[in-house]
Amino acid sequence: MSQKDVLFKEIFDKNSKKIFHLCYGYTGDKDSANDLLQETFLKVWQNLDKFRNKSLISTWIYRIAVNTCLTYLRSEKRQAKDELTENIIENRVEEFSEKNEQVALLYKSISKLEENDRLIITMVLDELPYNEIADISGISEGNLRVKIHRIKQKLTELYNQNARI
Amino acid sequence: MQEFDHIEALWAKHTVDVTISADEMLKQAKKEVSSIRTKSLLNIAGMIFSFLAVAALWLFFDFQSWTTHAGISIIIIAVGVYTVILYNNYRIISKSDFTVNPNEFIAKLKLYQLNRFSLYNRLYWFYAIALSLGMALYFFEILGHLDLWAQILFVVLSFGWMIFCSTLVRKAVIKKDKERIALLIEKFERISGQFHEHQ
Numbered sequence: 001m002s003q004k005d006v007l008f009k010e011i012f013d014k015n016s017k018k019i020f021h022l023c024y025g026y027t028g029d030k031d032s033a034n035d036l037l038q039e040t041f042l043k044v045w046q047n048l049d050k051f052r053n054k055s056l057i058s059t060w061i062y063r064i065a066v067n068t069c070l071t072y073l074r075s076e077k078r079q080a081k082d083e084l085t086e087n088i089i090e091n092r093v094e095e096f097s098e099k100n101e102q103v104a105l106l107y108k109s110i111s112k113l114e115e116n117d118r119l120i121i122t123m124v125l126d127e128l129p130y131n132e133i134a135d136i137s138g139i140s141e142g143n144l145r146v147k148i149h150r151i152k153q154k155l156t157e158l159y160n161q162n163a164r165i
Numbered sequence: 166m167q168e169f170d171h172i173e174a175l176w177a178k179h180t181v182d183v184t185i186s187a188d189e190m191l192k193q194a195k196k197e198v199s200s201i202r203t204k205s206l207l208n209i210a211g212m213i214f215s216f217l218a219v220a221a222l223w224l225f226f227d228f229q230s231w232t233t234h235a236g237i238s239i240i241i242i243a244v245g246v247y248t249v250i251l252y253n254n255y256r257i258i259s260k261s262d263f264t265v266n267p268n269e270f271i272a273k274l275k276l277y278q279l280n281r282f283s284l285y286n287r288l289y290w291f292y293a294i295a296l297s298l299g300m301a302l303y304f305f306e307i308l309g310h311l312d313l314w315a316q317i318l319f320v321v322l323s324f325g326w327m328i329f330c331s332t333l334v335r336k337a338v339i340k341k342d343k344e345r346i347a348l349l350i351e352k353f354e355r356i357s358g359q360f361h362e363h364q
Contacts, residue, residue, distance in 0.1 A: 012187035
């Protein structure tokens with residue numbers, strides 16, 4: 001095993017869970033999340049030599065993952081957003097209803113947020129520091145705080161709305 | 166009415182397991198490409214088999230007419246040339262590894278797609294014409310030993326099969342091949358390209 005392989009394996013083991021969480025939170029579908037995880041880490045593998053330690057490696061990987069998630073659904077080859085969202089909701093309900101209805105409801109609510117907001121809130125829920133989220137999403141920390149406040153309100157509102165149905 | 170704290174608590178107790186390892190992930194990426202390589206190799210193997218089968222006619226039969234020898238020669242030359250072209254095409258993607266050098270791999274995949282396209286279009290017609298000519302010369306002596314109805318049946322079946330392959334089968338293969346390679350190119354370009362935009 002080459003040094004790069006060993007390093008990659010270590011990076012994958014340390015970060016894959018969180019990245020999978022992000023992808024899963026974004027798509028709500030295990031297969032798509034696996035695809036996204038794979039694409040993200042392929043990019044990491046290819047560009048590992050270019051990583052210059054200017055930021056934390058986790059931040060760097062998150063940035064790649066966020067970009068991968070956003071472009072994945074926008075790709076022309078993918079399904080239309082509305083259609084996909086419907087699928088996501090259906091899958092989520094199917095996957096979680098037996099285990100935990102509330103979690104299913106949470107995923108359903110997240111899926112109704114804007115694409116960027118979905119990613120930001122997933123990172124917030126995964127307890128990433130605000131400065132890191134700002135760095136990953138490319139917005140200033142001040143703006144991010146306002147945005148997060150708004151997303152939290154929106155998500156709570158959606159969650160309560162769905163809970164009433 | 167729930168507050169955001171409830172959502173945070175809900176999220177925290179929700180866990181997901183990553184079902185793929187680093188090794189499996191790289192293997193899976195390589196597997197998609199290797200299926201194209203395998204298909205290309207099977208193609209070549211089929212052509213080599215045809216080449217040997219047609220050439221074997223010389224071993225088992227004593228042909229009297231020069232037209233039969235000319236027919237077989239034309240067919241095996243056409244099959245041979247087409248096999249060499251297929252092999253050269255296979256070599257384009259056989260040595261490049263996406264996980265090692267993505268840009269080089271994408272360039273080669275594009276070249277492979279272009280070559281496959283020309284293989285099923287312009288080159289295919291040269292191949293089909295050569296085979297038809299070869300078969301016509303071959304049948305010249307062979308059909309002389311058969312009844313008229315058998316002669317007609319042979320000619321109709323042979324050329325009917327060629328027309329079927331040249332039209333319906335060829336179109337379906339072109340479409341499937343193009344879609345498969347285009348999807349891979351699209352995926353790999355997305356993986357490589359987007360990274361640079363947001364590095």
